[in-house]
Amino acid sequence: MKSIYQAIEHLYHYGLSNNLLEKEDRIYVINKLCDLLSISTYETPNIKTYNIPDNPAPLLTPLLDFASKKKLFSPDTTKRRDIFEAKIMDQLLPRPSTLNKQFELLKSHSPKEATDFFYRFSKKSNYIKTSRTSKNIQYSSETAYGTIKITINLSKPEKDPQDIIDQKDKQSSDYPKCLLCKENVGYNGETTLVGRTSHRVIPVSLNNEPFNLQYSPYVYYNEHCIVFHENHIPMNVSIKTFKRLFDFLDQFPHYFLGSNAGLPIVGGSILAHEHYQGGHAKFPIEDAKIVESYTKNNIKYDLLYWPLSVIRLSSDNKETLTKAAMNLFEKWQNYSNPDLNIYAKTNDTPHNAITPIARKKDDTYILDMTLRNNKTSEKYPLGIFHPHPENHHIKKENIGLIEVMGLAVLPARLKTELPHIKQYLKDQTPLPKSLDQHRKWTEVLKTQYTNQNLETFINHEVAKKFVKCIEDSGVFKQTEEGQSAFKKFFKEVYYV
Numbered sequence: 063m064k065s066i067y068q069a070i071e072h073l074y075h076y077g078l079s080n081n082l083l084e085k086e087d088r089i090y091v092i093n094k095l096c097d098l099l100s101i102s103t104y105e106t107p108n109i110k111t112y113n114i115p116d117n118p119a120p121l122l123t124p125l126l127d128f129a130s131k132k133k134l135f136s137p138d139t140t141k142r143r144d145i146f147e148a149k150i151m152d153q154l155l156p157r158p159s160t161l162n163k164q165f166e167l168l169k170s171h172s173p174k175e176a177t178d179f180f181y182r183f184s185k186k187s188n189y190i191k192t193s194r195t196s197k198n199i200q201y202s203s204e205t206a207y208g209t210i211k212i213t214i215n216l217s218k219p220e221k222d223p224q225d226i227i228d229q230k231d232k233q234s235s236d237y238p239k240c241l242l243c244k245e246n247v248g249y250n251g252e253t254t255l256v257g258r259t260s261h262r263v264i265p266v267s268l269n270n271e272p273f274n275l276q277y278s279p280y281v282y283y284n285e286h287c288i289v290f291h292e293n294h295i296p297m298n299v300s301i302k303t304f305k306r307l308f309d310f311l312d313q314f315p316h317y318f319l320g321s322n323a324g325l326p327i328v329g330g331s332i333l334a335h336e337h338y339q340g341g342h343a344k345f346p347i348e349d350a351k352i353v354e355s356y357t358k359n360n361i362k363y364d365l366l367y368w369p370l371s372v373i374r375l376s377s378d379n380k381e382t383l384t385k386a387a388m389n390l391f392e393k394w395q396n397y398s399n400p401d402l403n404i405y406a407k408t409n410d411t412p413h414n415a416i417t418p419i420a421r422k423k424d425d426t427y428i429l430d431m432t433l434r435n436n437k438t439s440e441k442y443p444l445g446i447f448h449p450h451p452e453n454h455h456i457k458k459e460n461i462g463l464i465e466v467m468g469l470a471v472l473p474a475r476l477k478t479e480l481p482h483i484k485q486y487l488k489d490q491t492p493l494p495k496s497l498d499q500h501r502k503w504t505e506v507l508k509t510q511y512t513n514q515n516l517e518t519f520i521n522h523e524v525a526k527k528f529v530k531c532i533e534d535s536g537v538f539k540q541t542e543e544g545q546s547a548f549k550k551f552f553k554e555v556y557y558v
């Protein structure tokens with residue numbers, strides 16, 4: 063028993079030194095932890111000082127092992143461990159109302175201090191598991207469009223076959239309705255199999271509508287946040303979107319905020335719940351070359367040189383900018399060009415959509431409007447303007463706003479697949495059958511590889527493939543025909 067008391071006491075000291083709780087909470091917190099671990103007595107260990115690690119993962123392992131042995135959760139999978147872990151961490155955390163007051167107080171004199179505080183809280187509470195996110199692979203590569211950033215995300219736990227059995231036994235339930243819903247705050251994870259007991263969100267009013275701010279547990283980039291509507295209502299881009307984005311920038315000028323398109327294929331992964339993604343990070347698109355510019359009515363219009371078709375609008379007047387954004391959006395919604403396979407509608411089903419991303423520089427609001435289309439065809443059943451089959455071996459998933467900005471979020475499988483390709487290039491070790499999808503590409507690479515640094519070579523080739531994926535998603539292609547049509551549409555936009 064001694065060692066479990068030490069583990070409990072160590073975790074309490076972790077909470078104390080990270081300001082998650084206060085000294086006067088000690089007995090209460092220890093009793094709550096004991097209750098959770100089904101322990102009825104406690105002895106204070108005779109230890110003077112505790113080493114406090116950067117994140118609580120190493121302190122949680124002995125507690126989780128203890129709980130698993132006592133069958134306090136089962137089966138012993140990563141998902142079930144995460145659920146129990148969230149319950150442990152929740153004992154150390156303030157209630158939502160206390161946290162909200164701390165955030166509001168900081169925000170009243172510095173929005174940056176407020177977000178710094180909440181981001182740090184989300185990491186220290188292990189909602190963002192830095193022990194996992196630090197394993198993500200990240201690098202930059204030079205391309206025809208400038209520097210592109212790549213990340214291979216390894217922080218999402220792989221599904222254990224046990225989890226699938228576990229999930230099968232669950233009654234299908236609509237509580238919470240989705241993984242973004244506010245009902246996840248403090249929720250025990252029984253229907254979702256995601257640990258959310260320690261989850262906290264901050265209420266934020268945008269355009270006088272109720273939203274909540276949280277961080278993404280997977281941190282694709284610095285301070286990757288999600289701003290979701292209080293209610294489970296579907297994603298929709300409208301005049302309200304621009305008003306909400308600009309209102310957010312007024313409150314948090316150091317962050318950007320963008321919306322995925324409101325249509326499937328070109329939209330995000332959760333279309334059922336209105337939400338935006340933002341954060342404190344600079345993206346490659348910000349340095350994109352400008353092909354053409356035009357200034358009219360206090361709005362600067364820029365046509366960007368970018369794999370996707372992007373028009374940048376900037377102004378220091380957000381009302382004028384909102385009108386200009388709506389004008390562009392409406393013109394795009396009605397745009398068809400059969401020569402380029404762009405059709406605004408099939409019968410009454412719309413295909414044209416926009417991915418808007420907003421940021422602020424000094425007093426200027428900058429809005430990148432990416433033109434999207436979700437039509438499918440017999441040749442491209444997943445989408446005409448979606449990564450094409452020959453590029454699926456690198457990325458098959460939807461191209462959302464993060465990728466639009468030039469940051470690739472690539473599947474975790476590449477971590478184990480790419481070493482085989484490197485080995486093949488190095489000494490012709492045959493590729494395993496399971497990597498057939500890479501075979502054609504690997505043969506091409508073989509003809510190009512001339513003993514340069516293998517790591518740099520592969521990284522660069524992956525980046526080139528990703529650029530192809532986003533070029534596939536661009537509506538106006540980088541051809542003479544495509545670009546001349548794009549410039550013509552650009553002119554239509556500012557000739558209001």
Ligand SMILES: [Zn+2]
Pocket residue numbers: 239240241242243244293294295334335
């Ligand atoms: Zn929801």
